[in-house]
Amino acid sequence: MAAEAAPCTKSSLREDLTCAICCDLFRDPVMLTCMHHFCKLCISRYWRGTQGPVTCPQCRKEFSSKHFQTNYLVAAMVEKVRATTSDTYVKNLEKQVKETLEDHRLKKEDLVNSVRRDKEKMNIIKRVGSDLEARVKGEYRALHQILLDEETCMLEQLRREQEEELEKAQRHLEAAEQALKELEENMEALQQCSAASGSVVLTELPHLRPCTQVDVTPDFDINAFSNKYVAPLGYIAWRRMLKSLKPGPSPLTFDTDTAHPNIHVSRDKTMAVECDVTNHPSHHSKRFLQCVNILAAQGFHSGRHYWEVDVGSSSKWDLGVASEAVDRHARIKLSPENGYWTLRLRKGNEYSAGTQPWTRLQLGSSPQRIGVFLDCDERKVSFYNSDDMSLLYAFTNGPRGKVFPFFSPCISDGRNKPHPIKLLHDLFIPLSA
Template sequence: MMNANISQVASIEYISFQHVFSLVKWIMFEAEHLETLKMHLETLRKQLEDLIKFKSNEEKKSEELRDEAESKRQKIESEFEELHQFLIKEKQILLSRLEEEEKKILQRIRDSVTQLDTQIFSLTQLISEIGEKIEKSPQPATELLKDVKDAMSRCPEPEAVSVDLKMGSALNYIQQLKELITKLGDRWMEWWMECIKYAVDVTIDPETAHPILELSADRKSVSRGFIDRDLPDNPERFDTNWSVLGVEGFTSGRHYWEVEVEDGWRLGVCKDSVRRKGRGQWIHPSPQEGYWVLQLWYGEYSALTSPETSLSHRKRPQVLGIFLDYEAGKVSFYNADNKVLLFTFTDIFTEKLRPFFYTYNETPLRIRPVAAWE
């Protein structure tokens, strides 16, 4: 009996062990799959984050595209409005000339008609007199014929008034203007392709920056701060003029770059050897000092020649284009928005030239990438 009980207990224990083993195995199986599920869930979450980020980037690109399209739309409208106003002005000038010419000719015609009325009246009287003489005069026919010839000689042949408006030159001018606009468009395109071809990636050299200037982390913009920073007084650094140079140096070739501007700036190129230390006295940039620079100073444009050359431009550039042709000895400045030439320096270059920046404005001067034709 006791053996039967022991056998029964052993059987129960075996069943319990099997049950526990199966349960543990199931738990481990579930845990393993749970971990796998968690890994898949994490992967899905990352995919979701990536999709959200991608969507955000696409929406941002869409917004940037709309902004860029609107900016270009306004630019196109502005440029064509300016051209339209110019053509309206030229049209008014030509129409005024036409009206003036028309008035002159009409007055000559009126004067001629008045003179013809007088001649007609005189001739009518003469005809009447001659008719009476033929009928009543006892004069011989030869004498009477002589009187008639004398009377006829007093009536000159009438001259027709020319109605030529003489506007051929004006019409030629219109045709020439149309051809000029077409040629200018072609020349602008050729010039712009040259600029793109010789575009350089200019960066600002912090070792040359006056301590009051603040530079961006990417070394693409500079603005005036409020206090001098504590910087090493190395030989390359400007200590009086609020100036800074580009890292790049040019000893040959053609080079083009653009700078976004507002007010209060001097931009161009200078010799690498220009004096950096004013020791409290301002250095006045000029070609004699090794600077070829354009400035906007209190709303007035000028080229820093010696003496200064005042420039008058109706449209203030928002982006200044600088084109250096080293071998030709030329530094040209353009309104990069409408491709208009502002000024060109001509000189002989014999040493390294570097991009030059000066600002007294808190709004940054920013070097921007040269874009394709807009």
């Protein structure tokens, strides 16, 4: 309505400021005592040669003398109308309308793309949620009726988190659609104003609604959303089922042929500790020579595997998995690029994932038992605090080919007694509530 009212108001004003004698905008407007206005020159010519009383050209009221008064306010209004109806002003106004319309068009295009991305993200959330739900159900079907309550609890958590993600996306979508609606209303007003400018002189922009500001569409972290649901759910539940889990964790033993000469391995090959005495000949091709490392005797190239390691109160260690082909005779940084997917501890409280560069981890407590989950088929390596099965870190671009569980008790500082690394076989300890 504002777009239609402005030209009509301007047209009426121009008529009010038009001289009834010359039919043009006033020039030096003067006012008679009857309140009618005329150009000073026009009324002077109209009365020229008249003897005696004169009359108003509009209302025919008679006056005893040729008297009029200059109206400076009307003069100022006339100059304003004359200025706003000039060709330059009209062209600038039309240009401003077009530029504003183009700006709104670009904003609309951005919002349309934002709405499209929101809808695509919501579809991804739904698809990932659906895939995860199917996977969770598949895991729990293998655990029989005893796991029904656990499955229901986990699915409820998944649905709740999926709903939270969808709600976030929905809120952003609604904000984007509202902003889009406001832009379209402004564009309609501008288009009506632009269409009206062909027949009516524009004097000002139509009233435009302020548009809602919409933040950039937040990213959806699929890995963060998925990790806990592609975790070793059977082992999490197994801690509550004691010995009901079949098959159980991988029963690892240390491979003494890979042990650095300064690593002592227990007779049952389940404990390794750094020592000053050389325990193994260094000529074996499988042996680590530069770093205090050791591998498990069991290697994996397919399937899903889980094992636990007791690191106790040691202030430094490395553990994870290593590719079969790693260089064992050189000092190499533990990173996926060099064939290692590891977690490490330094200085008693500095936990890091073996990425390049290191990824520092903020842990609420210091785990003494670490669970390692290897999914060869999906190339994932995950680390857990086995006390509560909380995820510590997950590599989502894991190894290809055959890998071996990897361990390093590290070199002790000489002030404290070296702490051993133990492979846990009897893991059936109830999980604390």
